Amino acid sequence: MTVSIALHQLRYRVVSLLVLLCVTWPNITLVWGTTEPGHLYSSLTHIKALFTFDQQVGEVVMLLPEHLPAASRYLESYLCVDVDRSRGVEVSGNPIHVYSVIKRLVLYWPSITSALHVYTTLELGHLVERLQKVASTVVLPTESDLRGAALALIRLQKVYRIPVGSFMAGHLANNTTSVKLHLEDCLRIAKASYEDQGYSYSITWFHYCHYLAAAAATTTTTTTNTHPSTTTTTTTDITTYIRRAEKEHNDRFQDDNENFFQERVRSYGGWRVLQESSIGPVCRGEQVTAPVSGSLSCYVSHRGSPHLLLRPLQYEQLHTDPEIIHFHNVLSQAEMQLLRNISHDELGQAMVISEDGFSNKVQIQVRVSHTSWLNSTDHPLIPRLNARFSHITGLDMQPGEGLRKAAEGLQVQNYCVGGHYRSHLDLIYKSGREEEVRQKTIMQVSKCLPVFKPGCSPLYLPGDRIATFMVYLSDVSAGGRTGFPKAGVSVVPEAGSAVFWYNLKRNGEVNWNTQHCGCPVLLGNKWGEF
Ligand SMILES: O=C(O)CCC(=O)C(=O)O
Ligand SMILES: [Fe+2]
Known part of the structure; x- marks a missing residue:
């Protein structure tokens, strides 16, 4: 199934771009949807809205008489945000602030709101009215969101010690x-x-x-x-x-x-x-394998493409098996901003494919981020980018339809604080059960060619994601690396740069060393704020 999204309003900001290149079949592992209960903390749109609402509540609560205990508790917690804002400290990108704003709204706001009608006749009546109006438009957090925000702190604690x-x-x-x-x-x-x-x-x-x-x-x-x-x-x-x-x-x-x-x-x-988290060392950027000294290089090159002759690429080889390449300055600031704009309103909670290979289901703890997909028709920038990525990778990025499809659409992804993607393979065949996949030969896969026939296991559809090209649309204040625990490599997100690797070996077999993760975002937003 391919998800195509009609874009409506172009507003705010966001994220990163993931281009997954397939041989033939338009599989996707990721679909978009609404935000699940418990996951409000991971939605940029919702968190922004909560902080705006919180500021309005704070302003009203400051004017209320002291005898409303919930209001005093609200204020006590709210004033810390106020202080940090005035000091220029990041608020919506700080997991402790995110936990605290959710706490205020879950624990104290209900008592405040039920008491507010008393004040409508006072001087602050119009403020109260405005607040009540806004409250009816905001997705307010629940106990389960508060629990989700608490668990996000634990996740950060595990990985970053x-x-x-x-x-x-x-x-x-x-x-x-x-x-x-x-x-x-x-x-x-x-x-x-x-x-x-x-x-x-x-x-x-x-x-x-x-x-x-x-x-x-x-x-x-x-x-x-x-x-x-x-x-x-x-x-x-x-x-x-x-x-x-x-x-x-x-x-x-x-x-x-x-x-x-x-x-x-x-x-x-x-x-x-405490046990070490399996992704802890790569996510903290520690040296986890012996350096492959001497064999890695940095280049300024046109990579054999006439299109890159006048503006050659700067690229850094980070590993040899798989070859992981970090390309610098692939996108301009203006292009990143545009991509964030056009995707923002369509962001929905990311999901991962289920075991049976077909029915998509949410596995909340595995992947906490929001994604949206961009089609070539969504904006003239998209086909231009597809062409650029094709020149860089030397691979066909033709979005096409059905078996003609060489690559999936562009996927834009946003992680808020605590957001992450556990270790996985980008392949469709099967992520995780290594032995099982090893036993299935490429021949078995090709039995299903040239079109999907009844009797072919959905796990072995023709074609697979041969490579991944991922562009960072922002820097991240802390955390949020892309980690390759088996290869012992991690990449620090750098706005406008891209990481590229082949998921399959030349003979079509899975390269298990491509296992990778999106490390939890500790501070800030992956990918972007404007
Ligand atoms: O966020 C990252 O760094 C990795 C994302 C990723 O692996 C994916 O979306 O498949
Ligand atoms: Fe991935």
Whole structure:
């Protein structure tokens, strides 16, 4: 199935471009749709709208009399955004701010809104009215979105090895925000991880909560990290949570699984070693394999294309098997902006193909991003880009129809903070079950040629994505690399540059070393903001 999208209004901003080149068959692994419950934090459009709405709520709440406790709580949290905005600190691209805005709107806004009618007669009546109008147009977050935002923090913690104390203090990647987390947040995040079976992380967070609760209990006044409403959770309660999580951990212990410590938990307290996430080292840009010194090169070349003679390409070879090439300055700022504009309104939650190879289904934890597809007819820029990519790669980018199709349409993709794409292959045949695919020969695949016949397994359709050409439409403030854990290579997103590799070997076999991931975005937006 090919998804073609008619573009309507050209507005805001966005993202990156993924061109997946197929031999013959127009398969897609990705379709667009609306944002799933729990995933509001990953939608650029929604998050932008929430921050705008939040600002309006903040302005009204500042004028309300103090006796509305929810309003005071709202304000206390909101003022941190206000401070950061005035300091020029990134707000919508900061996962702690994103978690906090969702929290304010889920926990405090409902009580505020139900009390607001009282104030319509006062001086601030017109502000209240305006706010209520806006509220009816905004997709407001739910408890499950708050849980999703908490789990996004855990994902970042796993991959980038961020200490709990760093989140609590609002400090990420050398970037400090005014927003601080409290005991109630600590408990919420710990519980979210526990419910998601991330036992080791939940235990780590519960220990921190225990420390906060103990500190609060020894002071008569509230400390900076606690809040009156949370002092009802005692250290005894938290100890019970820890014991429960430890028991679950030990009962379900799996060696080498990032949800568990390296060993069973033996006694209460003590030092425990967290498992390394399989993508952690590449995503952090650490050296994971011995450098292939001497064999890699940088070129300025026209790559044999007369079209590139006057403006040769700068390219860097990052790896030899597979050959991974990083091309620089492939798109101009204006082109990136245009692509972000024309895709923005069509972004929908990305999905991945299901096991049976045909019915697309959402696997939310695997791929958290928003995508849209661009056709050649959507804008005159698209055919121009297809031609340019063809000159660069030497491959046919003819979008065509059916078996004439050489390449899929352009796919634009946006990841917000915490957004990621787990390790996968871009192939259609089968990602993951290596042995099974090895046993199927190319002959079996060709039985299905020249057209799809009944009896051919949907897993072995004629043609496959032979190569991937991916252009970054923005820089990313922190995180968001494209990581190749088997090849030990990672690429830092650089606006206007492109990564290219062949998914198949010359003989048509799968190149398993092309396994790659979109590392979680720690700060900012992959791909772009304007
Ligand atoms: O986001 C990235 O860096 C990788 C994206 C990717 O692998 C894909 O969409 O297939
Ligand atoms: Fe991919």
